[in-house]
Amino acid sequence: MSESEKPRIGVYVCDCGLNILGVVDVPAVIQYASTLDNVVVSREYKYMCSDPGQDIIKKDIKDLKLNRVIVASCTPSLHERTFRTTVSTAGLNQFLFHMVNIREAVSWVTTDKKKATEKAKTLIKAGVMRVTLQEALEPKTEPVIPEVLVIGGGIAGIHASLSVASAGAKLHLVEREPSIGGNMARFDKTFPTLDCASCILTPKMTTLRVHPNIKLYSYSEVVGVEGYVGNFEVTIEKKPRYVNEDLCIGCLKCVEACVYKDARFPNAFDLGLAKRKPIYIPFPQAVPMRVLIDPNDCLKIKLGKCKMTCVESCEKDAIDFDMKPERLTVKVGSIIVTTGFKPFDPRRKPQYGYGVYPNVYTALEAERLLSPTGPTEGTPLLQDGTMPKSVGIIHCIGSRDENTNVYCSKVCCMYSLKLAHLVKERTGAEVYNFYIDMRTAGKGYEEFYKKLLEEGVKFVRGRVAELTTAPLSNAERGKLILRVEDTLAGYVRRIPVDMVILSVGLEPQNDAQELRRMLNLSCGKDGFLIELHPKLAPVSTATDGIYIAGACQGPKDIPDTVAQAGAAAAEALALVHKGMVEIEPYAAVTNEDLCSGCQICVGLCPYYAIEYDAEKKVSRVKDVMCKGCGVCVAACPSGAMDQKHFRDAFVTAEVAGVI
């Protein structure tokens, strides 16, 4: 075949508009490239990745009988796939192509044009030396298990699950809380349309519950993930509810019957603002509608003695005090991560008196106060049970702040407006919004802001510096006094209010890092999961077959979250539909003549992909199981190991080239 003949290399340098051309003297680079050994042709084009750009390469491969191709443009993580397809459609094996990065690694990071040009030349030289040696390979293909796992049952997870399941694929949804619904279930209304959150969420939740393709693991957590794209093995741990989920019908007789006549334990769903019994359902619309027992509160479990009136009351006798955590494993082809966010803890900003003054609430607490199913049945009240006459809503708590989170949490402006509207509607109180910048980019958002301006909600452009109870005037007595500069009026103001709502920002979940490790993903400086490409692969990750959606990727409102969830579902379905995946054929190979059978490699391989052939006394790599990290190759004392496409010879050639 043609590859075995003398190498005939084509070098294609991309201007990338001015991205590369603006810094690198491309004509000089082509000129230089043409002088390199085995280079038959070297060309410049403004956008190599465009169709005409690719056509140039295809044409040359045919006309000039090229058997090696170099494209010098952006980073391989962006367009390696593109150009591999280009060359293979022209009949050249895709692994006889090599990509040289002269944008992210040269033009974008170098000021001195001369030096940039030199660097580009050197890298291309190295690329040519490498590709000269490269050999034809066939990508491994593996079947894809046609099932999908979704981690996290908030609105993102719910939407993704329904999309995947309704397309016919089997879906596993794991939710750590006793019910799905996430934070959206806590809201009363949603901005800017003010439609009732549970009215739009609950139907989705129940549909999910009864969907034939969906297996819901509530009150469960993913504790282990093995495998790779198309073939993941996931370990799930079900926490004990002490109530048999399959028997329980959610009649709540047991709750009624509990020896605790009144609820006295803080309910997590209401953020501790309301109370529940030791045996309870998280909230009225919970899915699954199944009771559970908190072992820390239940007398029977804690002290071993109790009248156990709950057991008597249960006709299905579903209650089981000896329930233990169970583990089970499922095999899926892809995973969608929708683990959401956690609200910023305002105790980290002591100047706002959260936890000190009872009438200072976080926005999420306010959502509960405003919910008809919440502790105050929808009308926010002060601790003394009276209605607030004035309420201050402080934006950007923990956000846009070098001491906490530098990023803007994006949703706070809008939810603050929503809260302002609802508080005014329910209490008639004077409502102040304290904002730094009003960010209302989104369909109908600016209009909503205008509506509130007309409703007479007060807006003060300035960041509240402190909350004090020390009055300097009679009007301030017994009030929470907010000290702020009205930056538009150019005056420092002291504004007394009865209630304060802190618009806290969104942060990654506490265990985001463990999850990241378990799934082999990466996080940004802010701790949120990183997508593969901010524009072109917004829900993909560096790990093939794992997708992200919703606030686990960054602060996001419901519309954006749902949109992402749909996108992630589509990605997962694409895999299922294709039925197989191509895996880079970078596996290690043993040269059995050189192998001394020392078995060092066997111990090193994290995937148990190397087996020792006792009679031949050689180690052999199981091609399917090898992930191609090359650790064994680097360790082999007798040089018997090598890695496809990353052979010692290739790497050393490239090294020689860059010097």
Next chain:
Amino acid sequence: MNVSRTVKYEEELDADFANEIAAMPGGEKIWDCIQCGTCSAICPVSVYMDKTPRRIIGMIRAGFKDEVLSSVSPWICTSCYSCTVECPADIKITDIMYSIKRMAMEQKTYRRFVIPDIEDEFVKMVWKNGRLSEAKMGMKVARKSGLRNLISMVPLAWKLSRRNRLKLFHTERMANPEQLRIVLNAMQEHPPELHVKKPGVVPTHHHEAVTT
């Protein structure tokens, strides 16, 4: 009646002013200001300033050099560092106030009133004795701030001196201040402010009086 039109023409602004401030200790992050006003709101004396700290930063970035250098705000600042601690952009506002005071002193553009004079006296005294004599300093201050003030301080001074807390005729001084002066003189060989570029010419105010 008299109304006056105030307008600032681009060529009257000093585009380099912000960079000068940014080049001085503490000014590094001045471009990060988001104009949130936390500094002004936490400041215990901003209510007495002619321009709030936030506005000062805004004007520096816009190049209002003469307005800033003639503002009393930095002289009212008590260096309580509240703004510096609270600033969400991590801007060392207190230090910027110092920078402004130094430039104003250097260019003699500061508003003539007692505080700059006190600071000046203080420096002279330290240069001379290496230390500060509160009684003498107090006397100078009282004199500068007017006869009535001077008289009003007499009873207090009397009480304090009876408790041996105000040593009226004692001068607090080092054993040999020249040891200190060696160091200070050596410092004088360097420009008074680290990295600061040559201050540009101070532009004049531009108010057009219109009489109707």
Next chain:
Amino acid sequence: MAQALAPPVQAAQTRTKETEYEPKIVAFFCNWCTYAASDLAGISRMKYAPNMKIVRIMCSGRVDPSFVVEAFRAGADGVLIGGCNPGDCHYKEGNYKTMRRYMLLSRMLQDFGIEKERLRLEWICASCARELQTTVDKMTADLKRLGPLDWKGV
């Protein structure tokens, strides 16, 4: 201060004369973390010394000591190995193996008279563009101070 210090670094770059000695740095970056960091540096338009040239490999664990020796023999003045933070390796624990190898190698090279500043192992995560920038600039500066390495090999 990092922010305040950044400009001078660039300034230094633009000031360098043609004649000034430019060290050659070969960098072995793992595909998942450090190479991703270099992409991020690019996307964020962070400027750093052009002396470092990246050789992309799948895992820092692939770095065969002979690659490093080869690089020095071929005329490199410094070698930089970049991998994922401990615990973050895309292949479970490749980077731990790199670390052990590195310690041994670094000691060995020092016996051959190659200063330890010339071989660096850095854990640079996918979002650590700033760290990448400072590492490269620092290493370039160090090597300029050390001057060219004239090593004929073992």
Next chain:
Amino acid sequence: MKSYLYYPGCSLKGMGGPYEQSLFSTFRKLDLKLTEIPDWNCCGATAYLSVNGNMAIALAARNLAIAEKDGGRDIVAPCSGCFLSLNKAKASLKEYPELRAKVVDALGRANLQYAGTSKVRHPLEVLMNDVGPEALKKLVTKPLKDLRVVPYYGCAILRPYEVLGDSHTPTVLEELIRITGATPVDYPYKGRCCGGMLTSGVQAVGLRLAEILLEAAKKTEADVIVTTCPLCHYNLECYQDHLRKSTGKDLDIPVMYFTQMLGLAMGLGEREVGVDRLLRRPMTVGVTA
């Protein structure tokens, strides 16, 4: 016996006399040694920084350099102003190499070296960390029963260096007050500016700040305000008569140093801790020697 270098600063040799007196007597009682830094000079305060930044730093640095000669002992700077100036100098010299070079050179002319090794500390923090609450409790022989105390930190030991933890929620002074058997009251302005130099500069403003602090202190029905800084002490104690005249409010309340309070609780006489030199003697401090 633990031993420290002592940087008095100008105030403790004048207006802050009682502070120095009580610092000495309490430290003696606690078996802590204080050695005055030989021929120290003014720390530069805020004034010098306003006129010449580099010289202000050099001024403070000279004291640090002399302290370094002594080798390793921590510097105790009771005046919060000095405490801040010295620490600010240290920080600036660490942050700005060019400035450091100039200062080191300048100090060199006077045969002084600066390495930035010495630690500058405030006695309040020394008492709580080096001696410790337990040890202090043991030495309290005359607990100041039913004395209600306003804990007033002032600015400089809280900000910007936050050596006592988060500057919004300091607690050490309250802790010390409890140790002496007294009761700290809840005071909203414990870290708010006392007026600083404004009481002499722009008196109208300075006095207003003092007025706010005193009025809030009176509201708490406390018997005494405890301060950690001679300037705060002066502003709060010395203008009460002025304020009565100008505002017509009764803002009379004794103001004493935390070292005086501790000293009394440890059984020292009022004269030993200089309570007799205050303008208003904290009446309920029922011990006299």
